[in-house]
Amino acid sequence: MKTILITGGAGFIGSGFAHYIYDKHPDYKIIVADALTYAGSVENFPVPIWKEHNERFEFWYGNVVNGELMDTLVSQCDYVVHFAAESHVTRSIYDNSQFFQTDVIGTQMVANSVCKYKERVRRFIHISSSEVYGTALTPEMSEDHPLNPMTPYAAAKAGADRLVYSYCQTYAIPAVIVRPFNNYGPRQHLEKAIPRFVTSVVLGEEIRVHGDGGMSRDFVHVEDNCEAIDMILHAPADKVTGEVFNVGTGQHRTIISIAEEIITRMNGDKSILTFADERPGQVSRHTADISKIGKLLGWKPKIGWQEGLEMTIKWYMENEDWWRKRLWLRDIPIVRADGKREFH
Numbered sequence: 472m473k474t475i476l477i478t479g480g481a482g483f484i485g486s487g488f489a490h491y492i493y494d495k496h497p498d499y500k501i502i503v504a505d506a507l508t509y510a511g512s513v514e515n516f517p518v519p520i521w522k523e524h525n526e527r528f529e530f531w532y533g534n535v536v537n538g539e540l541m542d543t544l545v546s547q548c549d550y551v552v553h554f555a556a557e558s559h560v561t562r563s564i565y566d567n568s569q570f571f572q573t574d575v576i577g578t579q580m581v582a583n584s585v586c587k588y589k590e591r592v593r594r595f596i597h598i599s600s601s602e603v604y605g606t607a608l609t610p611e612m613s614e615d616h617p618l619n620p621m622t623p624y625a626a627a628k629a630g631a632d633r634l635v636y637s638y639c640q641t642y643a644i645p646a647v648i649v650r651p652f653n654n655y656g657p658r659q660h661l662e663k664a665i666p667r668f669v670t671s672v673v674l675g676e677e678i679r680v681h682g683d684g685g686m687s688r689d690f691v692h693v694e695d696n697c698e699a700i701d702m703i704l705h706a707p708a709d710k711v712t713g714e715v716f717n718v719g720t721g722q723h724r725t726i727i728s729i730a731e732e733i734i735t736r737m738n739g740d741k742s743i744l745t746f747a748d749e750r751p752g753q754v755s756r757h758t759a760d761i762s763k764i765g766k767l768l769g770w771k772p773k774i775g776w777q778e779g780l781e782m783t784i785k786w787y788m789e790n791e792d793w794w795r796k797r798l799w800l801r802d803i804p805i806v807r808a809d810g811k812r813e814f815h
């Protein structure tokens with residue numbers, strides 16, 4: 472049996488990945504390490520740990536900045552996939568202290584443990600983000616696009632991304648850096664756009680779009696992202712070690728078009744759409760160039776936008792108990808550079 476450590480496995484993508492690995496690799500034991508911040512929940516796990524013992528799934532409630540804990544866990548693992556992070560851009564404008572602590576120092580702690588146990592660990596995947604690129608300077612953004620992080624979240628992720636790269640060069644750790652573009656799907660926190668829009672339509676509440684809603688993103692379904700990470704995890708070392716891979720679709724859509732599409736699909740009332748000031752540090756466009764992962768590993772997304780959006784809406788409609796208790800975390804007070812206070 473192989474053992475895989477998933478940090479941040481109680482959050483949106485990390486838990487999606489835990490489900491994916493649990494179902495796809497019956498010969499793998501999963502260890503999740505998660506500090507259960509406001510963004511994480513044991514309800515997201517593939518097995519109900521509060522009901523039963525399962526020898527394929529172990530949960531450690533703990534913080535990635537705890538180096539001793541990371542040593543204990545990493546030393547038992549064949550694979551490490553590091554998702555744990557503070558992940559919400561707007562929250563990083565409100566208070567960025569935890570972002571640098573978790574996203575940079577936490578990554579350093581995990582990378583230190585991988586370095587210590589690199590004879591044991593076959594592969595370490597660091598989950599970075601397309602946010603490290605800033606606004607697209609080219610029609611599609613390849614892995615060579617300059618890194619121009621525009622918010623504290625993006626800067627912390629860029630720091631962690633380059634930290635892992637430096638450990639590859641200096642200490643030859645078996646690391647790969649993955650830069651997913653915007654993920655969507657089940658169990659995503661209500662602070663993020665698509666779940667916020669869907670739940671607002673259910674509640675008949677206003678949907679607040681920043682600026683004119685013309686900023687656009689490349690949305691990839693979380694299951695496709697998990698498949699890409701799984702392929703990178705199992706690819707021959709000479710193809711992936713020390714490399715960076717984008718994971719996206721190569722298509723972008725505007726936030727306003729997504730809000731309108733969700734309202735239409737759910738038979739909502741268009742008058743719930745309202746507009747607020749642009750978010751500070753807003754990235755105007757993100758579009759992935761996914762040719763590298765396509766050429767090297769043969770990965771391409773399988774879930775089309777229409778299908779993915781329909782599945783996502785269905786999940787939120789069927790899991791109201793899951794999201795109702797998170798409603799209070801949707802609005803974040805920020806202070807703009809000109810001193811103006813507002814909720815985003």
Ligand SMILES: NC(=O)c1ccc[n+]([C@@H]2O[C@H](COP(=O)([O-])OP(=O)(O)OC[C@H]3O[C@@H](n4cnc5c(N)ncnc54)[C@H](O)[C@@H]3O)[C@@H](O)[C@H]2O)c1
Nearest residue numbers: 479481482483484506507508510511534535556558600654
């Ligand atoms: N969601 C996206 O669209 C997206 C896109 C690109 C990259 N990413 C990256 O993917 C990763 C996962 O994102 P997500 O959307 O699932 O985030 P999330 O906020 O839903 O989950 C983060 C998880 O990390 C845990 N965590 C936070 N601080 C921790 C700490 N100090 N120690 C241990 N656990 C801690 C939380 O409890 C939570 O379970 C992050 O690294 C994020 O930067 C996300």
